[in-house]
Amino acid sequence: MTMVDRQGLASEPGAAVAAPAALPRHVAIIMDGNGRWAKQRGLPRIEGHRRGVDALRRTLRAAREIGIEIVTVYSFSSENWSRPATEVSALMGLLKRFIRNDLAELHEAGVRVRIAGDRDSLEPDIRLLLTEAEALTKANTRQTLIVAFNYGSRQEIAAAARALAAEVARGERTVDSITPEAIEARLATAGVPDPDLVIRTSGEMRLSNFLMWQSAYAELVFQPILWPDYGREALVEALAEYGRRERRYGGLGSVGA
Structure with missing residues (x-):
């Protein structure tokens, strides 16, 4: 695991940044630092979240241009409900506006949208928006965007375990048939390759209950940049760090270490 700083980039501000030659197929992003970004500027937290949506647009556009096949973003965790009610309400509003304002562009760009997470506790209007986003973009093949x-x-893992236990109880499978593959087939990301690279912004160095099963052999890159300041240049820097890694999947590397 490496902390990447943003110094030493050769490009001028605003200049195009070339993509590294070796690209991950699936990049997952923990978009962290909206609140700190706002606090540093004496702004309300919701303004940080608004600027975070702008950063998401920039980053998704850059990922498409670079050629990343799958992007998963951690937009709202099951623990985020413990935040102040006003902030949660504002975040729900931002989600609605993002889907209504950006879905057409994503669809036109050939992006398939998938949602990972529990929908049962969501308001009906939000559930409907999420379902419509998936239905509209289902046939798109240029890129997959998974919104956690x-x-x-x-x-997620507990739900998969319950589903398998219920199948055993009904006599539909044996205990011995519960394999990693059987669990994977019941996760929210079923059918999607595991992330090759997990990026977390803001300098925090943890997964925070994000894709823990799927990230077993992912490369982890932690960047100190706060999420509202993120964009193509920071993404390319993370991809360059990924390109310097040697992925071993539990085996020996090229030097036998």
């Missing part, structure tokens, strides 16, 4: 919303990895 009301998501928690422990809860």
